[in-house]
Amino acid sequence: MNLSLYYPRSSAFISGQIGLPHNHPKSWYHSLATGLAQRRNTPSGQSVKHTHMIKVEGLTKRYARNIAVKNISFEVGKGEIVGFLGKNGAGKTTTMRVLTCFLPPTAGKASVAGFDVLEQSLEVRKRIGYLPETPPLYPEMEIATYLTFVAKLKGIPAGDIAKRVDEVCERTSIADHKHTIIGKLSKGYRQRVGLAQAIIHNPPVLILDEPTSGLDPEQQREARQLIASLSGDHTIILSTHILSEVEQSCSKVIIINNGEIVASDTVANLHHRQRATESIRIEVSGAPAGQIKQRLEQVAGVASVESRDTREGLEAFEVHSLENHSVRPELARAIVQAGWNLNELRPVGESLEEIFLELTKSETSASKDKEQEVVAQ
Numbered sequence: 277m278n279l280s281l282y283y284p285r286s287s288a289f290i291s292g293q294i295g296l297p298h299n300h301p302k303s304w305y306h307s308l309a310t311g312l313a314q315r316r317n318t319p320s321g322q323s324v325k326h327t328h329m330i331k332v333e334g335l336t337k338r339y340a341r342n343i344a345v346k347n348i349s350f351e352v353g354k355g356e357i358v359g360f361l362g363k364n365g366a367g368k369t370t371t372m373r374v375l376t377c378f379l380p381p382t383a384g385k386a387s388v389a390g391f392d393v394l395e396q397s398l399e400v401r402k403r404i405g406y407l408p409e410t411p412p413l414y415p416e417m418e419i420a421t422y423l424t425f426v427a428k429l430k431g432i433p434a435g436d437i438a439k440r441v442d443e444v445c446e447r448t449s450i451a452d453h454k455h456t457i458i459g460k461l462s463k464g465y466r467q468r469v470g471l472a473q474a475i476i477h478n479p480p481v482l483i484l485d486e487p488t489s490g491l492d493p494e495q496q497r498e499a500r501q502l503i504a505s506l507s508g509d510h511t512i513i514l515s516t517h518i519l520s521e522v523e524q525s526c527s528k529v530i531i532i533n534n535g536e537i538v539a540s541d542t543v544a545n546l547h548h549r550q551r552a553t554e555s556i557r558i559e560v561s562g563a564p565a566g567q568i569k570q571r572l573e574q575v576a577g578v579a580s581v582e583s584r585d586t587r588e589g590l591e592a593f594e595v596h597s598l599e600n601h602s603v604r605p606e607l608a609r610a611i612v613q614a615g616w617n618l619n620e621l622r623p624v625g626e627s628l629e630e631i632f633l634e635l636t637k638s639e640t641s642a643s644k645d646k647e648q649e650v651v652a653q
């Protein structure tokens with residue numbers, strides 16, 4: 277195998293990880309493989325205690341005249357899974373590439389496990405498993421040969437490699453295809469091999485750029501389960517365009533728009549964030565839907581009423597209030613006074629999709645202007 281054929285950035289990445297001999301008692305793999313307490317030991321024996329595994333402060337990345345990431349700051353706690361959301365071109369991959377030391381920041385700082393991505397990139401690289409948008413795979417290699425090759429490059433002791441390759445093949449459900457040539461794999465299976473190479477050295481931090489992209493629904497579910505099983509011991513940032521994935525897999529969401537962070541919170545807090553208007557789900561029986569709707573629309577502070585499903589004589593509606601109006605007591609009173617039965621009345625949180633679209637819509641024209649500016653260059 278001609279090593280010069282190897283994906284150049286990945287080669288640089290991996291070759292940077294061979295800091296100590298594989299069998300060295302203080303090798304990074306040795307400390308990773310022997311547990312959390314020892315994971316805190318650096319190769320030089322220094323103790324590193326950080327509640328924040330990833331810290332980004334005022335990070336800016338500029339490509340020529342195009343600023344892809346503008347002065348963003350965020351922190352990711354140990355064991356957290358953070359979903360990185362944003363439209364195409366928002367700056368997700370760029371941020372991930374800075375965190376994984378593929379790109380230097382233009383301004384600002386980023387650190388992983390307390391190590392600066394610019395000044396201590398070797399230490400950072402040892403602690404990161406990276407699944408890029410396009411996994412760096414050798415199409416002519418068998419899966420097992422490729423993973424063995426990666427394991428060697430990542431400094432896993434020779435005696436542990438076969439066991440570790442078997443383990444990651446099991447975890448990523450590719451054990452039955454270990455001897456298949458990578459070039460013959462479907463996109464979904466290539467993605468699994470990409471995940472396998474990212475976790476093979478059991479790094480404490482995983483940066484996964486659209487890990488479920490191209491997977492069928494069953495494979496997506498398996499990949500999510502795998503990612504969930506890695507949480508706790510691993511700190512994970514994953515980017516995705518699948519909003520339900522964030523709700524299922526992530527403890528925290530960072531929404532990035534046009535290079536800027538527009539939200540950074542838990543999924544639950546985002547659903548119940550303070551809004552000027554409220555939406556209420558209401559179920560009523562005892563009168564025709566049209567009559568109930570008309571009465572609800574007359575309640576002070578109501579902006580609009582939408583009919584929802586009707587079942588077994590129950591009429592359902594979603595009521596939206598005007599800004600800064602709390603309409604729930606008045607709605608209840610109106611229904612009871614009309615002599616109808618009030619079966620349900622509850623505030624409805626916004627869906628993540630609604631939140632995402634709202635937070636990313638205001639910049640749309642600005643993004644278009646920016647794109648035009650870039651095209652014109």
Ligand SMILES: Nc1ncnc2c1ncn2[C@@H]1O[C@H](COP(=O)(O)OP(=O)(O)OP(=O)(O)O)[C@@H](O)[C@H]1O
Nearest residue numbers: 339342343344362363364365366367368369370371
């Ligand atoms: N190598 C590059 N040279 C110049 N501009 C770039 C380069 N890579 C990315 N960009 C620009 O930086 C901005 C952010 O791109 P980035 O790939 O980080 O977005 P993204 O959020 O990952 O998008 P997607 O969801 O499509 O993967 C875009 O405007 C993009 O065109």
Ligand SMILES: [Mg+2]
Nearest residue numbers: 368369370409
């Ligand atoms: Mg991207």
